[in-house]
Amino acid sequence: MGMMLTMRNDPLNDVAMSEPEEASKMREFSLEEVKSSKRKILVIYKNDVFDITSFVNAHPGGKDKIMLAKGSFVEPYWSYYPQHTNNKYVVDSVLKPMKIGTLKESDRDSAPPAPNPYVSDPVRSHSLRIITPTPCNAETTSEGLENWLTDSDDFYVRNHGPVPLASEKDSWSINLFSSPLKVSEIKSLAKSGKLSEISVTATMQCGGNRRGYYRKKANGTQWGHGAISNARWKGVRVRDLMEHLDVKEEGKWLNALSEDGTLVSIPRHKVEDVNGDVILAYEMNGEDIPRDHGYPVRLVVPGYVGVRNVKWVKKVWFGEEVSSMWQTGLAYKILPTDVDSKKVEKVDLSKYKGMMEMPVTSVIRKAVVGKDGVLRCEGFAWSGGGRGIHRVDISVDGGSSWHCVDLKEGKDQPPHKAWAWTFWEAEVDVKDVNVEEVVVKAVDVAGNSQPSEGKDIWNVRGLGNNSWHYKRIDREDDWDNSRFG
């Protein structure tokens, strides 16, 4: 029961609530009846019985997950994914219309007690801004963004459920193209030189970074601009593993399954490209990957949206079609601007591809006017697909005129595989100007630029917000205020 359910519509909007069937048609069920039903798939929630037969294939979390609750109570499963119970829409608009009766009095409240699946989640650094604790969604703060290489403690966290309890790292086994391979074996191959061990410094960004800056609310975690971080990953190329294992599997998509159930697909050409740098990583910033970031092994897909960088990898194989809801569902598709939460149910999702690379973006991390009347401003710029940053401009008059800034760390990356962000800084004399805010825009090496306004790229899932970033100018060293634009 994945968290995606919450994304199918916006519970806060004025969705017309469907009425449940009339009470007269309802009947009583025994727990045994619910369990043994063959024609219909029945589940129980709060002692009501629901026929979810027609819904299982549409379950945003996947059919496999919802089928775990078949013939029984959903509560133990929902405790893993509080998005269900926290969301009035899920209960009132999705579940209620499927109600067909109630549970016999003698069988009521026999659901097994719900464990707290998050009890084993790692302790997070105080330097993160926690947006939702369970599952953990936490963004990097301005302080964390100060370092070109983000400290692992400061690296943004975007989990879809509890952090898996990994076994001893070396005995963690991955089903790699049908060959079981332990992390220790992969490392041995690398250390012995049979496989090249490579390091990739890559910026990862959540597809929903800056979602909270859209003026029109979009459903999902209300990120500021900190769902982006940069780390050095070490591991082996998947293409080298394929060669080593003499993989003959066909199929246009590399599938990767996480221990937490996340299943995503990467186009084969990205994996096979010698410049694609898709690696199975077992180190982050020179140490074991922290549990929040995929311990013990993570698929790193530089230049692609965060979700494709699967954590806690258990299985990797090729397939001909993309089938998981992480690709075919609504969650990571940039839908047309006119598709709001009312229209979204009618959209033919197959017409739109899931996000892979991401658009050019830039952010002002800090903007301070000193006593000398000089504005000192710094931040980062990044583009997906490894496209380097061509230029960054800032404006202190709302975009009427622009100053080209100095590019710093990251500017010397190869322009076709600039996986990491580029830092920038600028000084502008504003002694004679009454400035309150500064705005930034970047251009990547393909000439792509950022749209001026979020409204022109708004989409119901709030993805890919790369509109110009505005920041209120501080007179002192306090730069936590951003204008939502």
Place this chain on the structure above:
Amino acid sequence: MGMMLTMRNDPLNDVAMSEPEEASKMREFSLEEVKSSKRKILVIYKNDVFDITSFVNAHPGGKDKIMLAKGSFVEPYWSYYPQHTNNKYVVDSVLKPMKIGTLKESDRDSAPPAPNPYVSDPVRSHSLRIITPTPCNAETTSEGLENWLTDSDDFYVRNHGPVPLASEKDSWSINLFSSPLKVSEIKSLAKSGKLSEISVTATMQCGGNRRGYYRKKANGTQWGHGAISNARWKGVRVRDLMEHLDVKEEGKWLNALSEDGTLVSIPRHKVEDVNGDVILAYEMNGEDIPRDHGYPVRLVVPGYVGVRNVKWVKKVWFGEEVSSMWQTGLAYKILPTDVDSKKVEKVDLSKYKGMMEMPVTSVIRKAVVGKDGVLRCEGFAWSGGGRGIHRVDISVDGGSSWHCVDLKEGKDQPPHKAWAWTFWEAEVDVKDVNVEEVVVKAVDVAGNSQPSEGKDIWNVRGLGNNSWHYKRIDREDDWDNSRFG
């Protein structure tokens, strides 16, 4: 003496004219003195003598070209490149300050008669809109843009000089990585199966397409939206030729030299990428390549700006550095918005890379309201680097609300090598709306979108204009009016 000279500054703007040296310091030269000067490089124009020693390395057309005129009259050379004489700036601001004297009366007007180098240019189709005849710059009209595969006759022409008089096509020899190879030999290798013959359908676009739509004038050919076309090219991959010839040359750049002197560089990874599809083409749309488009052989670099698709290829080799002015000069660099024709002389050009891939763009070809009150609208969308089109939206209220259109031919290309444009069409009921114009914007598979206004991406060379495209709606079948936006 390349045409680039005209691009170094805007002759129509208020450039302060430098004063020539005072007449008192001038002296008389004999033709013999000019010819035999060793310490200085002297040339003659209109019987005045100029010391161009300090300028030759800065000549936008390259040192080789300007040195042809050393010790003699520039007129015969300038007749090839009328940009020089047509441009007051070149004569008054570049040349005049270098004047050091006049030619002795008895030697005056002894310049050889200037031939008309364009006399052998091919006859062009009436379906093209000729912007400049010599060199030919001509754009595809709305009628020509109607076909997904552009007729060769309708394909836009962007030449930098006269069209070379090619020898018999089969005996045309190319110096390929130091091996002389005739076109006939390359074809034989392909036909015999020693090399794969491949076809690539690729859209080419001039870096300055839609330059004329910038409200603030940018120097260069004032293209509308027709400096873009789509053709099917046949030939052999350069990477396959490298393998066949066992090329050991090192260097990060593939250089390609045209018979007309154009010299450009392509990053090596693009050439080596099996999905890069860089070919030496000897057919266009199933026939010999027309002379205007590179007969007999053209380097086709799909997804890259037009100029990198070198015509009339004579020599191909690898090098460690980019040296030609087609890369390092101003001509194909997107400079900051604040760099106008006054500031451009002070810009450190080495900070900005030359264009390679291009940004996502879209154009409305036709927008007609029928008697039934339905607006029928069609056009194309394209993005550089092979990035497919994710979505196209149109608006009939200036961008307040959007309609997602239907994608047509081109939509099924692989999203990572969608070299050709995607056509689209839409029908919008406008019976109850008072509409005068329609506007389009596209999103590519990397989530890149188009900026709403040209002013936000304006640059002194007028490159990469991918701002939203506006089109006045016609009530009848007459769609030649475009709002310049």
